[in-house]
Amino acid sequence: MIHARKLSRNFTVKKETIEAVRGVDIDVPAGQLIAFLGPNGAGKSTTLRMLTTLLPPTAGTATVAGADIATDPAGVRARIGYVGQKNSAGEDYRVRDELVAQGRSYGFTWAGARRRADEVLDRLELAPFAKRKPGTLSGGQRRRLDIAMGLVHRPDLLFLDEPSTGLDPQSRADIWAHILRLRGEYGMTLFLTTHYLEEADRMAERVVVIDHGQIIADGTAEQLKQDLAGDHITVTTHDEADAATAAEVAARFARPDAVSRDGTAVRARVPHATAALPEYLRALDEAGVKAATADTERPTLDDVFLALTGRSLRENDTETPAA
């Protein structure tokens, strides 16, 4: 559905060149739900804008939904939907009329556009608001309208740039329920960016991480966590001397740089915590150290990012994601 090779985009600002996207290669098969993650300024929107033909690449090639972004941008646009960060519906018309106008802009007849408008109103549970102006909708309803606008022409592939940003947790869950239902009904390919790592972790089949314009990780959330972050074991002891011994013992189970100590707490990164913990506790016993508490923790996608870059993706977050 998407095949991009060495996709790159530079911007020149005051004679300075910004390499926003640097040689992105990506292949997305039909039907996949893929989350594109990265900190602010990593190049997510720029990549999306190139794939959706809103921005020409400086170098590289891509075919999207079977059409070449450079030689057949109209073909790409006819087959994809794009829901950007900004509202896509205007303020002048009523909700249904906005959707009908969108259908007309894709070449549907008036009757066809009205049929499509009613279908997406129904699918996104917006029918009760059909006669309202977009400006009177709540944040979540407005976001559903944006998605409806992107779906009027029944695209095979839908790009969503931060579909849930700025919404309260309940509206976010609601948007996701709609996205997943639409995907089930239409069998669409979904390519989305999000700042919410938990959402990417739970919802996406594939996670691609971009940083400084380059893809630095690509796989299922589970693979990335297992390969790049590993589980964590945390053991606390009764005094700091024991903790120092416990840290030395931990270094036998984990790489030395994957062991840290804070007072009486020792934390170690290991491939499989549930298997390593009993062995570790036995080894502590042999070393004459009694653990006060022992805990295991699965890694998060933020741990993956931290392992890859030494930075946390959360440093950019301004909102607290829902649990």
Ligand SMILES: Nc1ncnc2c1ncn2[C@@H]1O[C@H](COP(=O)(O)OP(=O)(O)OP(=O)(O)O)[C@@H](O)[C@H]1O
């Ligand atoms: N029109 C532009 N002119 C100049 N620089 C730009 C332009 N658009 C993007 N950039 C720069 O390119 C880099 C990548 O920006 P981009 O918007 O793709 O990042 P992003 O990962 O989508 O970030 P965010 O999460 O904040 O939306 C940034 O350094 C940004 O400042």
